[in-house]
Amino acid sequence: MTAENHTAPLLEVSELSLVYRGASRSLPIVRNVNFSLDHGEVLGIIGESGAGKSSIGNAVIGLLAPGIAQTAGTIRLEGTALEAVDGEARRALRGRAIASIFQDPSSSLDPLMTVGAQLDETIAALSPELSRSDVRARAIQLLERVGIPDAPRRHHSYPHQLSGGQRQRIVIAMALAGAPSLIVADEPTSALDATVQKQILHVLKGLVQDHGLSILLITHDMGVIAEIADRVVVMKDGAVIEQGATAALLQAPQDPYTQRLLAAVPKLRSVHPDPASPGVGAREPILVVENLSKSFGGRSILDLFGAGKPHFALRDIGFRVPRAGVLGIVGESGSGKSTIGRILAGLESAEADRIELDGQRCDISHRNRAGSLLGRVQMIFQDPSSALNPRLTVAQALTECARATAPAGEDTSQAAVRARVIETIERLGLQTLHLDRFPHQLSGGQKQRVCIARALLARPKIVIADEPTSALDVSVQAEILALLKETVAENRLSMIFISHDLAVVQDICDDVCVMRNGRIEDYGSSDFIFGQSENPYTRHLIDARPKILAA
Amino acid sequence: MEIINTMTRAPRRFLPVLTLPNAILALFVMAALAAPLLAPQNPYDLLQILGWEASSPPGTMSGNGYRYWLGTDGLGRDIASCILFGLRISLLVSVISAAVAAALGLTLGVAAAYFGGWVDAVIMRVVDLQLSLPTMLVALIAIVTLGPGVDRIILALIIVQWATYARVVRSVALSEAGKPYIDAVRTMPLSRGRIILRHLLPNSIAPAITLLPIEIGHAVALEATLSFLGLGVPMDQPSLGSTVANGFQYLLTGQYWISLFPGIALFTLIAAINFSGEDIRRLWDPRSRSL
Structure with a gap:
């Protein structure tokens, strides 16, 4: 390693562009993204779904989804451009220099293998020279490092015998097997309960503080960012909107999008109880x-x-x-x-x-x-x-509901029901043009509006x-x-x-x-x-x- | 900068309608429909058959004024005409039996998944029993007890095939039935029949649609096998299978054409049906339609 490499940041992404190539048209996924990550630092990438944040993570790991191609820019790891590295060497980097943690621990573990066997397999693949007893000793050491109690016993457990938080700890232990310098964590706590999420974030924080690891943390959750990220990159529609130190960015977001994102996060109000407020059961149930x-x-x-x-x-x-x-x-x-x-x-x-x-x-x-x-x-x-039934249009689904729940004697003619449906969806911020769409042609928010409309049409x-x-x-x-x-x-x-x-x-x-x-x-x-x-x-x-x- | 990722492969977005298998299949269907117009000879009509021209090699001129392009069989029937008329029987038998078996299997499979409990247990045990018997044996027993005839063959094929559909459809219906959209309609005062037919069934049908062409191909082959064994359609109604069987005894004496050409037709038909199956499944899915 040359002296020059030491001065370079651990990970440097410059002018990165990713494009999805469809049969008829190409769609830009990520446009000219720049950021860098130093040793012992946690960089958070935050954005809503479709912002391209996961694709960046995949590009860094070198596992872009089929159809997505890197058309411009470079990703440098300790000064080496990853694009110049051939497939075999790139594969060798995965696990050793760069490791990854995915969102759902239950689907990233093999349900038919004990967690110990999976961990052993990873360690043996990364360091073939170790003897079996050394591999096992290392596995148990890793389990202890991520805070699994009674590690030698847990080594024999199957994934379903562990809680969600423990499973995610196992996944982290597997990521640590090759002693990587960078971990790409894609929504590592999104599938977990709040209390467990806190513990997992604590484990990740410990790794950064004690071992000088760096983490590229991809998440949609401001809370997670606030908890452990040193710096944040805010993304929207494939472009970086704003980046900076976490504390500064959370305190004084510059871009209106970031401000909106922050404002949208539900926050607990501090309550000053009013002794005169009515208790439970005061209102008619x-x-x-x-x-x-x-x-x-x-x-x-x-x-x-x-x-x-x-x-x-x-x-x-x-x-x-x-x-x-x-x-x-x-x-x-x-x-x-x-x-x-x-x-x-x-x-x-x-x-x-x-x-x-x-x-x-x-x-x-x-x-x-x-x-x-x-x-x-x-x-x-x-x-x-x-x-929503994927084979019914919005109109079909809502009409069915309105008809089925109409009280006896109500006008259930085509026109009357349609008028009621239209009135309901318009009140919920949808338009008539949405009526002929199938659920997969609507956004998540629009689909939920349709579900609310369906519930309301039944007059429950x-x-x-x-x-x-x-x-x-x-x-x-x-x-x-x-x-x-x-x-x-x-x-x-x-x-x-x-x-x-x-x-x-x-x-x-x-x-x-x-x-x-x-x-x-x-x-x-x-x-x-x-x-x-x-x-x-x-x-x-x-x-x-x-x-x-x-x- | 050049494209770096070598794993890149754009998924197919268009719906291929004019592919080779589809074209071949369409050709077969049209040939079967137009057989009486296309065939130079009606192999069912004994008056048109010249007994002394039996076992003529391909290309021989007939005394009736046309050429036996594919030769004649041991009775003097034109092989090309036998193939065209045989296609009719083979397609009729296989399409009807596969369609009825699919409808039956779908209904029972979805019902088993939705109702669960003893309904599920009874249906699925019958399915297990059915699937544990060798296909050929079930068909043979059915033919032997029911007697020969085109309608009996169809019935035998239905008995053999429905269980596969029921099993495949049940597993999908089981996972669909647990999804919230089924819960959502269950909170409305809708009849069970409507929930099953309008909501559960259309969403559980995809594997049956994938299975259908495979099973039609399977039915063609099974009918051919039964005919080959002499248990299929009667001799005076030649199907592709019985025509192949006719030529079997002549193979050793070098009269290859009697079995070979119907055999090639049979193979091409089954292959075309299997290849077209995937396109049919994709047409069914609204998600692939609108991309």
Whole structure:
């Protein structure tokens, strides 16, 4: 290595342009991007979907998707232009000099191999000279380095036996196997719960501080950037909008796009509780739920012998949804919050002492039974792409819903239904021209608007929104949230809002239920939960949120 | 700067309608439809057959004033005419049986996936049983018990084929049924039939569409095999398979043309059907239509 190489930054990307070559036209993905990354530094690339941030990461690793080509610019690693390196040498760089971590740890691990075997395989491939016992010793050392407790035992575990956070730690350990100087981390924490996300970011931070690693962190989440990035590159439509030191950029964003992006991030308000504010149950409830429980299993013949104990997914859940109000249900994944939504929408059966909707008792012990909640409760789902039938146009989907749920005696002629559909979608910010589109021809935000329109057209007593914004980009999230808030107020709708994001819940909900392991951990008015609650779990959730700024 | 990435390969975006397999297939279908007009001889009509011209080699002039371009078989039937009329029978039998088997398998597969429980268990155990019996054996038993005839062959082929569709479609329907859009329609007061037919079935049909041409090709081959064994369509209605079988005994005496030309036609037909299958699947998918 020459002295000149030491002065060069670890990674230098200059005038990088990537183009997607289709059969009929070429589409620029990334245009003239410049940035550099020094030893021991974390550089964050932030942008919304389609901004080209992942393609940059792939270009640095050397794994561009088929159809995408680098048409201009250079990527230099310690002064060496990567384009000049041939395929074989490039492959040798991967894992040794540059390693990568992907978003979903469950799909980047082989489910049929123990994590130890996968780690051993990686180490053996990168250093063939090591003996088997040395490989194993190194694997266990790596597992300990990423904070896996009881590493020798975990070495024999299969991926499904580990939690999401542990799986991501394993992926990080594999990335560290070749002692790389640069790790490209593409959305490393997006599939994880907030508390786990915090731990993983802590591990990554530790690697940078203790071992002088550099990380190219690609994310859509301002919180993640604020937590660990030293410098940020903001991207939009394939071009760099703004870059600079994280603290400075977050404090005083120059570009209007960055400002909008920052403003769109939901933030927790500090609450000054008003002792005069009404408590839970002060308002007339539209839905009363008492002692709702749901168990899986426990219906086999083994019960007779006292074997198979039923496993409770929900236990003794009770709450009230205020009329024309919003009840928020928060919790981490696996807490049972979505199951409540599915039961109330009539998609699953459960046992309860009392379910009363609008003064009427409801039977939820069987699906599709008369007197169930079916049709009177509508859902808005997390991922609008899979919540719409891909073979129906917007008009077909909405017309079907309007027809099916029309009360007896209403005019269901073609023209009347179409008029209602058009009126509804226009109120939700869509236009008539969207009616003839298929779902894949709409953007994520537009698809979610169609889903909201579908829920509204059914004229439900209650709308259940299950993480309605978490599959969307930050700026679209803000739009959809504002729209939901407005719709609820305008139509005097009652809503159950299920989310893992406390700030969003605080923004939109009157009452809040905190769930943990199938039970209600904390329940109260929004101001109470966020301002006064002394429940340790609630405090823990609030503290786990990445702090963007103490603004 | 030159293009660096060597892995670059733009995905195909256009829908190829005029490819060689499609053209060949279209030709076969048209030839089968127009057989009575195209064929110089009607091989079903004994009056048109000159017994003394049996086993003429290709290119011989006929006493009826036309040329036997592909020769004649042991009874004096023109091979070219036999191929044209045989195509009709082969295509008729295979298309009808594959279509009915697909419809049956689709319905049962989707129903098994949607209802689950005992419905699923019963349907899928029958499928397992059906698939564990050798295809040929099932067809043979069906023919032996039902008796010969074109309609019986079709029935036998349906019995043999439906289970494959049911199994393939069920696995896709199972994953589709778990998607939120099915949940969304289930929260509306819609009938189960409507949810299955309008929402679940069209989204689960792709593998059946891919399977259809393969199974049509399979049906052509199976019908040919049955005919070859003498259990297929009656001798007076020559299919491609029975024509090949006719020539089998003459192969040893050097009269290759009786088996060879129908054999080539059979092979080309099955190959063309299989190659066209992928295009048909892509046409079905709205996502590939609008790119």
